[in-house]
Amino acid sequence: MGKITLYGVDASPPVRACKLTLAALGLPYDYVVVNLMGKENLSEAYLKKNPQHTVPMLEDDGACIWDSHAIICYLVSKYAKDDSLYPKDLLKRAVVDQRLHFESGVMFANALRSITAPIFMHGSKMVPKERIQAIIEVYDFLETFLKDHDYIAGDHLTIADFSVVSAVTSLPVFLEIDAAKYVKLTAWIKRLEKLPYYSENSVGVQQFFGLIKSLGVTVEA
Amino acid sequence: MVLVLYGTEVSAPVRAVLLTLRALELDYEFQEVDLTAGDHLKPDYVSKNPQHTVPTLQDGGAYIWDSHAIMGYLVQKYAKDDALYPREPLQRAIVDQRLHFESGALSVRWKQLKHLLFEEKVTELPIEKLHETYALLELFLDGHEYMAGDQLTIADFSIVTSVSTAHLSIAPVDATKYPNLSAWLTRISSLSFYEQANSTGARRMAELVRAKLPKQFDKLWQKAFEDIKSGAGKM
Numbered sequence: 001m002g003k004i005t006l007y008g009v010d011a012s013p014p015v016r017a018c019k020l021t022l023a024a025l026g027l028p029y030d031y032v033v034v035n036l037m038g039k040e041n042l043s044e045a046y047l048k049k050n051p052q053h054t055v056p057m058l059e060d061d062g063a064c065i066w067d068s069h070a071i072i073c074y075l076v077s078k079y080a081k082d083d084s085l086y087p088k089d090l091l092k093r094a095v096v097d098q099r100l101h102f103e104s105g106v107m108f109a110n111a112l113r114s115i116t117a118p119i120f121m122h123g124s125k126m127v128p129k130e131r132i133q134a135i136i137e138v139y140d141f142l143e144t145f146l147k148d149h150d151y152i153a154g155d156h157l158t159i160a161d162f163s164v165v166s167a168v169t170s171l172p173v174f175l176e177i178d179a180a181k182y183v184k185l186t187a188w189i190k191r192l193e194k195l196p197y198y199s200e201n202s203v204g205v206q207q208f209f210g211l212i213k214s215l216g217v218t219v220e221a
Numbered sequence: 222m223v224l225v226l227y228g229t230e231v232s233a234p235v236r237a238v239l240l241t242l243r244a245l246e247l248d249y250e251f252q253e254v255d256l257t258a259g260d261h262l263k264p265d266y267v268s269k270n271p272q273h274t275v276p277t278l279q280d281g282g283a284y285i286w287d288s289h290a291i292m293g294y295l296v297q298k299y300a301k302d303d304a305l306y307p308r309e310p311l312q313r314a315i316v317d318q319r320l321h322f323e324s325g326a327l328s329v330r331w332k333q334l335k336h337l338l339f340e341e342k343v344t345e346l347p348i349e350k351l352h353e354t355y356a357l358l359e360l361f362l363d364g365h366e367y368m369a370g371d372q373l374t375i376a377d378f379s380i381v382t383s384v385s386t387a388h389l390s391i392a393p394v395d396a397t398k399y400p401n402l403s404a405w406l407t408r409i410s411s412l413s414f415y416e417q418a419n420s421t422g423a424r425r426m427a428e429l430v431r432a433k434l435p436k437q438f439d440k441l442w443q444k445a446f447e448d449i450k451s452g453a454g455k456m
Contacts, residue, residue, distance in 0.1 A: 051360040069315035097290035104325035
């Protein structure tokens with residue numbers, strides 16, 4: 001097995017999804033912190049490896065892969081002892097894939113990044129009301145997905161749980177998860193918090209919250 | 222085996238699945254879901270797909286949604302080889318990254334523009350974000366004929382549907398600015414099944430978009446409309 005290197009920052013939800021997966025698989029890897037504030041991701045060296053200049057990025061024995069979902073699917077396919085984290089059964093896999101794309105579009109792009117991009121790139125201090133509606137939509141759908149199951153894509157832990165939890169635990173800095181309204185969602189987060197390697201997510205969540213708060217961001221009432 | 226595709230051809234993700242079904246030469250039924258009439262919000266549809274989006278695929282007694290999940294499922298289940306969605310982990314990772322680029326960047330930007338146009342009825346569209354996406358797609362195609370490498374994959378099907386719709390309406394792909402993307406668009410639109418699976422729907426959607434277009438796009442609109450009428454470039 002060649003050398004695995006993960007490039008990223010702990011505050012980033014998709015980086016945390018990769019860290020959770022690497023920990024779940026018990027894979028050793030080097031972690032390289034990318035100085036995003038210093039635009040290190042826009043350096044020639046980084047762009048050569050990842051023209052989309054995002055984090056996370058994974059290097060495996062010289063090959064570069066990016067997008068957290070592609071990375072975590074790759075890691076399970078290549079290194080896992082069994083397929084429980086990313087089932088080979090096509091119907092079960094289709095559910096995991098749908099959850100992963102839900103995370104990409106509805107959660108990360110539409111809910112989270114739509115809020116953080118103006119904050120990090122244009123110094124915006126106020127989160128508009130419409131963006132909060134996008135977060136409510138996320139919480140509502142996740143509650144529905146968890147209606148009859150203990151995990152986000154069915155009855156067992158999969159990489160969909162890692163992807164979704166990294167993003168959903170980052171959203172409460174803008175809108176708290178009402179435990180009375182989102183019973184299943186709250187219980188599922190608590191279930192994942194019991195994973196022995198959950199600190200791979202929780203540490204970064206605290207950093208993300210700290211970052212947003214330190215910028216003095218408020219939500220439009 | 223009964224495959225039923227629920228959707229509407231103006232929807233880009235529905236067309237991505239149509240391209241895949243045609244490429245695999247699969248028989249299927251098409252069930253029209255009228256989004257403007259709220260068909261997708263009716264209890265019968267929501268029981269199949271609680272996210273109430275299109276497309277949804279029914280295979281026997283199972284329901285699957287999200288176009289990317291559906292396309293991956295169809296190739297893995299029915300294709301005679303893995304060309305359209307390679308099994309080798311590294312090759313697959315490239316296709317997966319392109320698919321997530323589509324759902325995370327391209328699709329969301331396109332939806333946000335449509336929302337501004339149809340719901341907020343704005344008179345100026347911020348198409349710079351779409352151009353940023355085109356610039357990245359141009360880079361992905363550097364040195365390759367297809368989105369994920371040297372052969373056709375479901376990544377091409379996924380991306381071509383919204384790019385073609387944008388090309389025919391608010392953001393034509395300028396061949397001098399985006400030579401790779403423009404050549405790729407021509408290449409994909411030359412596939413034998415492209416006309417039926419994507420072209421018709423893309424043009425219908427483009428017409429809906431252009432009907433709402435602000436005055437500033439008049440010249441663009443004229444040219445694009447002429448392209449549609451003449452069927453120029455098979456797009």
